[in-house]
Amino acid sequence: PLQSHPSGRHFLQIPGPSNVPDRILRAIDNVTIDHRGPEFGELGKAVLAGMKKIFKTESHVVIYPASGTGAWEAALVNTLSPGDHVLMAETGHFATLWKRMAERLGLHVQFMEGDWRHGVDPAAVTAVLRADTGHRFKALCVVHNETATGVVTDVHAVRKAIDACGHPALLMVDTISSLGSVDYRHDEWGVDVTVSGSQKGLMLPPGLSFNAISAKALQASETATLRRAYWDWHDMLAINPRGYFPYTPATNLLYGLHEALEMLFEEGLDNVFARHKRLAAATRAAVQAWGLDILCSDPAQYSPVLTAVVMPQGHGADAFRATVLQHFNMSLGQGLSKLSDRVFRIGHLGYFNELSLCGTLAGIEMGLSLAGVPHRQGGVQAAMTMLADTAHSSQEGQ
Ligand code: PLP
Numbered sequence: 505p506l507q508s509h510p511s512g513r514h515f516l517q518i519p520g521p522s523n524v525p526d527r528i529l530r531a532i533d534n535v536t537i538d539h540r541g542p543e544f545g546e547l548g549k550a551v552l553a554g555m556k557k558i559f560k561t562e563s564h565v566v567i568y569p570a571s572g573t574g575a576w577e578a579a580l581v582n583t584l585s586p587g588d589h590v591l592m593a594e595t596g597h598f599a600t601l602w603k604r605m606a607e608r609l610g611l612h613v614q615f616m617e618g619d620w621r622h623g624v625d626p627a628a629v630t631a632v633l634r635a636d637t638g639h640r641f642k643a644l645c646v647v648h649n650e651t652a653t654g655v656v657t658d659v660h661a662v663r664k665a666i667d668a669c670g671h672p673a674l675l676m677v678d679t680i681s682s683l684g685s686v687d688y689r690h691d692e693w694g695v696d697v698t699v700s701g702s703q704k705g706l707m708l709p710p711g712l713s714f715n716a717i718s719a720k721a722l723q724a725s726e727t728a729t730l731r732r733a734y735w736d737w738h739d740m741l742a743i744n745p746r747g748y749f750p751y752t753p754a755t756n757l758l759y760g761l762h763e764a765l766e767m768l769f770e771e772g773l774d775n776v777f778a779r780h781k782r783l784a785a786a787t788r789a790a791v792q793a794w795g796l797d798i799l800c801s802d803p804a805q806y807s808p809v810l811t812a813v814v815m816p817q818g819h820g821a822d823a824f825r826a827t828v829l830q831h832f833n834m835s836l837g838q839g840l841s842k843l844s845d846r847v848f849r850i851g852h853l854g855y856f857n858e859l860s861l862c863g864t865l866a867g868i869e870m871g872l873s874l875a876g877v878p879h880r881q882g883g884v885q886a887a888m889t890m891l892a893d894t895a896h897s898s899q900e901g902q
Pocket of ligand 1: 520571572573574598647649650651652678679680681701710
């Protein structure tokens with residue numbers, strides 16, 4: 505039976521919320537201050553400026569005390585009007601949830617079908633937008649890192665596909681599970697609204713979410729008529745320059761965000777991205793050595809954040825995950841909606857290093873044996889070999 509207080513740290517290897525570093529927990533554990541006082545104003549200005557560097561934007565960033573879903577809604581209601589047509593791409597569970605939200609808000613969505621094993625196809629975007637000569641589509645919404653599948657979409661290529669047809673649609677991108685883990689450039693890639701959240705690459709607990717907003721998106725918000733109150737960018741932008749918020753902010757999470765930004769800048773964003781790529785490659789080396797399938801079909805689209813592993817026919821992912829939790833005190837990500845019980849997901853993001861990966865993979869390899877899942881031994885060894893072989897190059901940039 506599951507011990508109520510197992511010894512040692514729980515391994516939280518779901519693809520977010522990710523493990524929160526002690527440094528961040530210590531920062532959150534400070535007295536809550538007056539959110540209208542002078543000390544808070546400095547904190548507010550610092551975190552807003554830091555988040556611009558993370559999004560790589562000179563434009564506006566707003567911070568909501570909300571989960572990522574709130575920031576999805578903010579992106580739509582600030583820029584669109586009832587009955588507007590929106591193009592979205594079915595990369596997986598999260599793209600599907602965003603699509604359902606858009607429909608509930610009164611938008612007409614054309615959903616480009618996908619097989620949940622690929623990212624957005626820029627050629628398909630070009631085909632749809634080229635045919636839209638009347639510019640009916642007001643926005644294209646894509647998920648950068650589909651957390652349900654472990655597939656990354658090339659956002660820059662999507663931007664070029666829109667530009668190739670000279671189409672004026674806004675580009676909105678969900679980076680909830682990629683920001684701070686995968687290279688992302690809001691301004692350079694011409695993204696109009698980027699949506700993100702605190703509980704993945706930013707290493708914070710859940711509870712903060714973000715919009716980065718281009719000048720074009722801000723202009724669209726002047727005439728957009730979807731009902732909005734709490735999510736209205738303008739209330740935020742009126743007071744944010746002085747470091748304050750239009751309502752009570754999540755003060756302690758903002759202390760944590762301040763610390764998270766320091767940690768990311770100390771390591772250097774490029775080093776952070778390289779670390780994620782390297783640990784993801786070692787994870788895949790293990791999965792391949794076990795003889796199991798990676799859900800992502802295109803190696804160019806493998807996620808640096810998580811790997812979704814397909815179970816052999818006749819073996820349920822949920823029973824396997826329960827075995828790992830019971831014996832090794834580790835949580836792995838479950839398969840979502842149509843992937844339920846078919847895949848498990850290994851989170852390798854945020855505050856994570858070589859030995860946390862080796863422990864994760866060892867728990868999986870032992871769990872596969874205990875649960876009677878057919879596989880070859882040697883996955884952990886394959887990962888260790890790759891990590892040792894690449895150890896030298898991983899230090900060079902530091
Ligand atoms: N989009 C993506 C890509 C996600 O991974 C998630 C959550 O995991 C969400 C949206 C929804 O965010 P939240 O659960 O914080 O509301």
